[in-house]
Amino acid sequence: MNKYLLDHTLKIRVPIILFVILVTFIVTFYASRAERDGIGYTPDQPIQFSHQLHAGQMEIDCQYCHTGVAKGRQALVPSVNICMNCHTIARKDKPEIIKLTKYYEDGTPIPWKRIHQVPEYAYFNHSVHINRGVECVSCHGDIARMEKVGQVKGFTMTACLDCHRNPHENLPYLEKVNKGPENCFACHR
Numbered sequence: 140m141n142k143y144l145l146d147h148t149l150k151i152r153v154p155i156i157l158f159v160i161l162v163t164f165i166v167t168f169y170a171s172r173a174e175r176d177g178i179g180y181t182p183d184q185p186i187q188f189s190h191q192l193h194a195g196q197m198e199i200d201c202q203y204c205h206t207g208v209a210k211g212r213q214a215l216v217p218s219v220n221i222c223m224n225c226h227t228i229a230r231k232d233k234p235e236i237i238k239l240t241k242y243y244e245d246g247t248p249i250p251w252k253r254i255h256q257v258p259e260y261a262y263f264n265h266s267v268h269i270n271r272g273v274e275c276v277s278c279h280g281d282i283a284r285m286e287k288v289g290q291v292k293g294f295t296m297t298a299c300l301d302c303h304r305n306p307h308e309n310l311p312y313l314e315k316v317n318k319g320p321e322n323c324f325a326c327h328r
């Protein structure tokens with residue numbers, strides 16, 4: 140390589156390449172941020188299901204649909220059968236309900252996008268919280284007012300520990316409440 144070319148490479152091409160790498164990194168960093176720390180993540184769902192309508196206005200109990208919350212780890216998102224308890228009749232000529240009925244008749248599960256999630260190496264269990272009186276709103280915000288569900292609270296280790304260390308501050312509506320575990324093995328088994 141002659142001197143001119145080497146100079147050109149060092150003075151112009153290298154900085155340009157570095158610049159492009161840096162910009163790409165920054166753009167992906169911010170673009171994927173919502174999915175990484177979760178807060179603010181409010182994806183469009185395959186059916187425009189409204190919690191504000193069903194859980195808010197119609198006051199359907201959360202556990203009518205999320206049948207797992209008091210029994211085990213997962214809250215569970217309802218299968219289309221539960222929707223069809225009402226929607227074989229209610230609003231069955233509306234476009235969203237026609238879509239819903241198609242999933243039901245085809246026997247395909249609705250591909251709802253998962254919103255709240257902790258990594259696999261961390262252990263979370265709904266029932267231990269629900270059965271001690273911790274309300275959904277303390278971790279998920281006021282879902283019954285959401286037209287479209289989004290994550291409003293962080294589920295980082297710091298967030299879990301903050302409530303476990305200061306349960307009275309975080310759960311003012313519970314008269315009697317124990318501290319949650321802080322030992323690593325409780326959440327990393």
Ligand code: HEC
Pocket residue numbers: 184188190193194199200201202203204205216217251252253254255256275276279282283287288
């Ligand atoms: C009629 C059934 C129904 C009722 C009642 C209901 N939900 Fe849901 N819920 C769903 C469906 C379907 C989804 C998935 C689609 C979506 O995110 O909107 C969902 C999603 C959620 C999610 C997000 C799940 C994820 O992927 O992270 C939370 C949190 C939630 N519901 C909490 C509640 C709470 C709290 C209540 C009571 C105030 C409630 N739901 C009442 C059907 C219901």
Ligand code: HEC
Pocket residue numbers: 186187188189192193199204217219221222223224225226229230233234235236239
């Ligand atoms: C307990 C009965 C009941 C259940 C269970 C129920 N719905 Fe509904 N849903 C209704 C009623 C009633 C309306 C109409 C309310 C109104 O507009 O005043 C409605 C409205 C809707 C609409 C709006 C339709 C439109 O365009 O007007 C959608 C979409 C919907 N429901 C989806 C679902 C899905 C998905 C599920 C299951 C996760 C579900 N519903 C479960 C009773 C129910």
Ligand code: HEC
Pocket residue numbers: 201202205208212213214215216255256257258263265268269273274275276277278279294
């Ligand atoms: C102590 C905090 C906490 C409380 C209280 C809580 N959740 Fe959750 N919820 C979580 C966490 C953390 C996740 C993610 C769990 C995972 O990735 O396994 C989650 C996930 C979910 C999901 C996604 C799907 C699933 O099966 O886990 C739904 C639906 C849900 N919660 C509904 C509810 C409802 C309804 C209530 C109230 C009856 C409730 N949650 C109370 C922390 C909480």
Ligand code: HEC
Pocket residue numbers: 257261262263264267268271273277278294295298299300302303306309310316317318319320325326
């Ligand atoms: C809003 C408060 C709150 C938040 C947020 C919270 N917890 Fe808890 N957690 C509690 C309380 C209260 C207990 C029960 C203490 C008792 O009575 O023993 C508990 C108990 C537990 C237990 C012990 C279960 C058992 O078998 O006894 C585990 C594990 C746990 N939490 C994991 C988590 C994880 C993981 C997160 C974060 C994703 C989390 N918690 C977020 C309040 C909270």
Ligand code: HEC
Pocket residue numbers: 257258261262294295296297299300303320321322323324325326327
């Ligand atoms: C109350 C539940 C809880 C306890 C107790 C807990 N962790 Fe975690 N930990 C989590 C959750 C949830 C995550 C995943 C979310 C995140 O990345 O912050 C996590 C993530 C981590 C990570 C991944 C690093 C990171 O920040 O992404 C490490 C390492 C870790 N924990 C170590 C520990 C050690 C060591 C202890 C004991 C001193 C401990 N944890 C106690 C819930 C807990």
